Amino acid sequence: MSGGQPTLWKVMQDKGYDRRDFLQFCTFAAAAAGLGPDASAEVAKAFEKKARPPVVWLHFQECTCCSESFIRASHPIVADVLLDAISLDYSETLQAAAGHQAEKCKADTMKAYAGKYILLVEGSVPTGEHGVYCTIGGRTAEDLWQEAAAGAAAIVAWGNCASYGCVQAAKPNPTGATPIQKLVGKSVINVPGCPPIADVMVALVTHLLMFGRAPELDAQGRLKEFYSRRVHDTCYRRPYYDAGLFVESFDDEHARKGYCLYKMGCRGPLTYNACLTYNACALTKWNGGTSYPIQSGHGCLGCSENGFWDNGPFYRHLPAFPGFGIESTADSVGLALGAATAVGVAAHAISTNIRKRQVIHDQVAEDVKNTPKSEKVD
Amino acid sequence: MSNRIVIDPVTRIEGHLRIEAVVENGVVTDAFSAGTMVRGIEKILKGRDPRDAWAFTERVCGVCTTVHALASCRSVEDALGIAVPKNAELVRNLMFCAQYVQDHVVHFYHLHALDWVDVVSMLKADPVATSKLAQSLSPWPKSNPGHFAAVQKRLKGFVESGQLGIFANGYWGHKAYKLPPEVNLLAVSHYLDALEWQKEIVKIHAIFGGKNPHPNYLVGGVPCSFNLEELNAINTERLNHVGSLIKDAITFVEQVYIPDLLAIASFYKDWAAIGGGLQNYLAYGDLPTKGYNDPSSFLLPRGAILNRNLNEIHEVSGKDANEIKEYISHSWYQYSGGDGVGLHPFKGETEFNYTGPKPPYDHLNVEGKYSWLKTPRWKDHPMEVGPLSRMLVAYAKGNTDVKELVGVVLKKLDVPITALFSTLGRTAGRGVETQVVAHWMKGFYDDLITNLKNGDTKTFNPVHWEPDTWPATAEGVGMTEAPRGALAHWVSIKDRVIDNYQLVVPSTWNASPRDTKGQRSAYEEALIGTPVANVEQPVEVLRTIHSFDPCLACAVHLYDPDGKQVHQVQFS
Numbered sequence: 001m002s003g004g005q006p007t008l009w010k011v012m013q014d015k016g017y018d019r020r021d022f023l024q025f026c027t028f029a030a031a032a033a034g035l036g037p038d039a040s041a042e043v044a045k046a047f048e049k050k051a052r053p054p055v056v057w058l059h060f061q062e063c064t065c066c067s068e069s070f071i072r073a074s075h076p077i078v079a080d081v082l083l084d085a086i087s088l089d090y091s092e093t094l095q096a097a098a099g100h101q102a103e104k105c106k107a108d109t110m111k112a113y114a115g116k117y118i119l120l121v122e123g124s125v126p127t128g129e130h131g132v133y134c135t136i137g138g139r140t141a142e143d144l145w146q147e148a149a150a151g152a153a154a155i156v157a158w159g160n161c162a163s164y165g166c167v168q169a170a171k172p173n174p175t176g177a178t179p180i181q182k183l184v185g186k187s188v189i190n191v192p193g194c195p196p197i198a199d200v201m202v203a204l205v206t207h208l209l210m211f212g213r214a215p216e217l218d219a220q221g222r223l224k225e226f227y228s229r230r231v232h233d234t235c236y237r238r239p240y241y242d243a244g245l246f247v248e249s250f251d252d253e254h255a256r257k258g259y260c261l262y263k264m265g266c267r268g269p270l271t272y273n274a275c276l277t278y279n280a281c282a283l284t285k286w287n288g289g290t291s292y293p294i295q296s297g298h299g300c301l302g303c304s305e306n307g308f309w310d311n312g313p314f315y316r317h318l319p320a321f322p323g324f325g326i327e328s329t330a331d332s333v334g335l336a337l338g339a340a341t342a343v344g345v346a347a348h349a350i351s352t353n354i355r356k357r358q359v360i361h362d363q364v365a366e367d368v369k370n371t372p373k374s375e376k377v378d
Numbered sequence: 379m380s381n382r383i384v385i386d387p388v389t390r391i392e393g394h395l396r397i398e399a400v401v402e403n404g405v406v407t408d409a410f411s412a413g414t415m416v417r418g419i420e421k422i423l424k425g426r427d428p429r430d431a432w433a434f435t436e437r438v439c440g441v442c443t444t445v446h447a448l449a450s451c452r453s454v455e456d457a458l459g460i461a462v463p464k465n466a467e468l469v470r471n472l473m474f475c476a477q478y479v480q481d482h483v484v485h486f487y488h489l490h491a492l493d494w495v496d497v498v499s500m501l502k503a504d505p506v507a508t509s510k511l512a513q514s515l516s517p518w519p520k521s522n523p524g525h526f527a528a529v530q531k532r533l534k535g536f537v538e539s540g541q542l543g544i545f546a547n548g549y550w551g552h553k554a555y556k557l558p559p560e561v562n563l564l565a566v567s568h569y570l571d572a573l574e575w576q577k578e579i580v581k582i583h584a585i586f587g588g589k590n591p592h593p594n595y596l597v598g599g600v601p602c603s604f605n606l607e608e609l610n611a612i613n614t615e616r617l618n619h620v621g622s623l624i625k626d627a628i629t630f631v632e633q634v635y636i637p638d639l640l641a642i643a644s645f646y647k648d649w650a651a652i653g654g655g656l657q658n659y660l661a662y663g664d665l666p667t668k669g670y671n672d673p674s675s676f677l678l679p680r681g682a683i684l685n686r687n688l689n690e691i692h693e694v695s696g697k698d699a700n701e702i703k704e705y706i707s708h709s710w711y712q713y714s715g716g717d718g719v720g721l722h723p724f725k726g727e728t729e730f731n732y733t734g735p736k737p738p739y740d741h742l743n744v745e746g747k748y749s750w751l752k753t754p755r756w757k758d759h760p761m762e763v764g765p766l767s768r769m770l771v772a773y774a775k776g777n778t779d780v781k782e783l784v785g786v787v788l789k790k791l792d793v794p795i796t797a798l799f800s801t802l803g804r805t806a807g808r809g810v811e812t813q814v815v816a817h818w819m820k821g822f823y824d825d826l827i828t829n830l831k832n833g834d835t836k837t838f839n840p841v842h843w844e845p846d847t848w849p850a851t852a853e854g855v856g857m858t859e860a861p862r863g864a865l866a867h868w869v870s871i872k873d874r875v876i877d878n879y880q881l882v883v884p885s886t887w888n889a890s891p892r893d894t895k896g897q898r899s900a901y902e903e904a905l906i907g908t909p910v911a912n913v914e915q916p917v918e919v920l921r922t923i924h925s926f927d928p929c930l931a932c933a934v935h936l937y938d939p940d941g942k943q944v945h946q947v948q949f950s
Contacts, residue, residue, distance in 0.1 A: 010535075052541055061417050064392045065440020065591040072577040072590065087541040092389045096492045096548030098920055099385035105546045126417075132710075132732045133750075134415040136394055137386045138739040167419060167437040174418030174730075195440060195591055198577075237610070250596060251838035256603045258610020275589075286589035290581045290619075293588030297611075298601035301433060301594075309434065313427035 060141040062123030066158040069195035074288030119152035128176030163190040170309035190221040194303035231268035266299030273304040392441040393930025409905035412749040423879040445860040447595040457854030466599035475819035476582040481861040487572040496555040503559035518633035599838035653801030653922035655904030659767035662857040688774040696855040708891035753890040763863025766807035804925040845874040
């Protein structure tokens with residue numbers, strides 16, 4: 001307990017939430033952080049003891065979609081409490097102060113909490129032309145980034161911009177847009193996505209609050225919990241893919257039945273994200289479980305992947321891709337299997353994926369042998 | 379006595395904006411607005427598939443997400459001669475309206491309100507009196523004394539914790555704050571309510587576009603399909619969800635936003651004479667009801683007003699080479715034909731030419747170039763764009779919904795129509811627009827249901843989807859209205875890829891530096907005459923700047939290291 005700051009539980013009491021709400025929130029937080037329902041008691045205990053840590057949120061080359069996504073967090077208590085459960089001491093989007101009063105907020109926090117504050121970064125840092133492509137208060141983004149990173153206890157790269165450079169780093173990257181990790185010798189937690197999913201963002205902040213350390217990360221510095229599955233692997237349209245039933249044109253008969261969008265350019269097979277995940281304790285989709293791109297009829301753009309802007313054109317389907325033998329000949333698969341086989345397959349595909357893969361594979365081999373290749377791969 | 383004040387960063391906006399203002403004897407006598415970040419998205423678009431451009435340009439702004447995607451799709455459809463199906467028009471209109479309502483409400487409470495509302499003062503409020511006041515203003519159910527007491531207690535605990543977070547170092551107690559403690563408590567309470575509500579209305583984007591921010595768009599229509607017999611398409615359940623979100627949005631706007639706006643404005647009527655600035659207003663218009671190519675069918679009409687003369691509305695064209703031009707006399711670019719000329723976006727050039735001080739710096743050289751924004755002009759006139767411009771054009775064109783509501787607002791505040799030409803008028807105009815648009819959204823929803831009922835489920839026009847159906851060269855303009863004002867994209871397609879792509883965005887119109895003739899743009903002009911009681915706490919400057927709802931990320935410019943290409947870029 002530091003300096004008499006209120007705990008999260010105290011904050012929630014002051015907001016009018018009762019013990020039951022608090023425990024429900026802890027259960028959700030545990031689930032969102034991938035801890036499973038059994039961990040909720042531990043989470044509750046942690047929240048009762050932890051004070052609000054100071055947070056500095058920086059903006060560089062970005063479009064503010066990460067901030068906008070953050071405030072869409074679906075759990076009402078998350079949206080309400082976490083904005084207050086942390087002490088958001090610098091946020092150009094939300095803070096009351098401007099100009100030098102705003103800069104003072106940041107300076108005071110970095111001084112008083114040296115080595116203890118959480119640093120959240122939205123946007124890439126331009127290194128071209130000595131940094132003149134992004135200045136704040138007369139200083140370059142890189143200067144401000146180095147200063148803030150030096151004393152941070154934990155650093156989070158929000159979104160594809162801070163993690164990989166995103167759209168401004170797409171070829172030819174005119175301003176030298178650079179991921180923040182490349183410019184500092186400290187570890188950075190990457191939360192890619194354009195934007196990242198609100199509930200994933202909140203789950204990370206929750207984890208840092210609860211345990212005072214980062215969750216497990218993969219080799220790219222991403223949260224293992226949310227970036228270890230391909231969108232393709234958890235897609236609810238996957239059975240249609242396995243059955244060879246594809247949308248051939250937007251709004252065609254197959255689109256109206258919700259068939260697989262692979263041939264419309266879907267990047268789900270190459271994209272690690274949590275746009276649709278379901279397990280015993282949590283369901284993740286966008287905007288409070290409302291939908292996700294594929295559910296609404298458009299293929300995945302791959303927005304959580306490094307360099308996805310240069311992996312286009314977006315509507316050209318993935319060509320023969322190492323490790324994706326079946327996908328590379330999806331045109332043929334669709335023709336060969338036909339609707340009659342597919343209806344039955346679709347109903348059982350989840351449980352019989354492996355067997356069907358073999359069926360399709362055999363069919364494809366046969367088909368490729370006998371049919372001139374008609375698909376256009378440019 | 380003269381003071382040069384610098385506000386950088388300007389907070390509670392999108393992007394990176396710097397304001398330098400000269401204050402003499404407590405009044406702003408000159409001002410300079412600078413965009414200090416650039417990304418170069420137009421250069422990045424060159425050589426790409428024009429059907430992908432919506433996704434790139436949507437990332438220009440995540441606050442007014444969707445609007446660049448819409449402008450981009452329209453520019454490509456205009457170039458290729460594609461008309462979208464009726465349902466696609468209606469879905470786009472629904473997404474447009476949802477964006478306006480969400481964005482305007484968030485602007486009012488989370489970006490603008492703290493210029494007028496003293497958070498600390500609310501601690502002195504009487505919750506019973508606040509409740510009485512709230513109930514006299516609207517039937518919003520969360521208006522009992524217990525609710526306000528709880529909010530007050532919550533904030534009291536927050537302040538007493540010593541960690542003020544986002545409220546730290548505000549100008550609390552500044553004499554420019556005029557609201558009684560009870561109104562401050564009401565507003566702060568609704569600040570929190572609005573934060574919870576805003577995430578709901580954008581679910582309309584998630585339903586039709588898969589996510590928000592940055593839902594998916596599609597050249598030729600919309601990506602979602604309708605199938606009332608199918609779980610995996612937009613069906614009755616999805617439509618019901620949209621319908622109830624619209625209903626809740628209308629309730630929130632009518633019972634919370636508009637009553638608060640009027641209550642707060644009634645204490646700041648002096649701001650109806652401050653911050654007027656330019657006398658020219660421009661709107662491209664939007665919300666087509668008979669297709670994008672028939673502007674006469676737009677619910678938000680197109681037109682220009684000069685010298686505040688509401689009796690004459692000028693026609694506006696995005697294609698006429700003599701109308702929209704961009705200047706760079708004070709922008710960090712150079713033109714091959716000299717920096718003094720103005721270029722139409724189809725002929726635009728963009729080459730970075732940073733001549734500003736080496737960072738870190740204290741002041742910009744405002745005699746020379748001082749911003750990454752170019753300076754757009756309409757027939758060489760500086761123009762204000764945004765909700766006020768749209769409402770003035772609609773009012774002058776006789777739109778009955780707008781006329782009626784403007785009349786109600788003016789009457790309630792007891793001010794003449796000239797009060798609209800001000801900081802307060804800009805903020806009130808945004809409120810009027812929100813309410814009108816929320817109701818139009820319901821109308822579009824009803825039209826969509828009717829269309830589906832009549833058996834039309836089409837959402838996509840495939841006729842020119844395949845690049846082999848395209849001509850060797852084509853060019854088009856996509857015009858729309860972002861929440862912050864007139865927005866257009868210009869695309870040139872050659873050999874089936876983008877040859878040139880340019881954006882002129884609303885905050886470029888409003889936040890740009892002076893033009894070649896030295897004429898100020900909207901922000902700079904509006905600040906002239908603004909009182910500043912304390913140069914250390916220039917809350918008055920923020921009021922006027924925030925009344926425009928700045929959005930600077932869009933200040934993108936086309937960059938060509940070889941200096942050969944004539945691209946131009948920008949937006950905000």
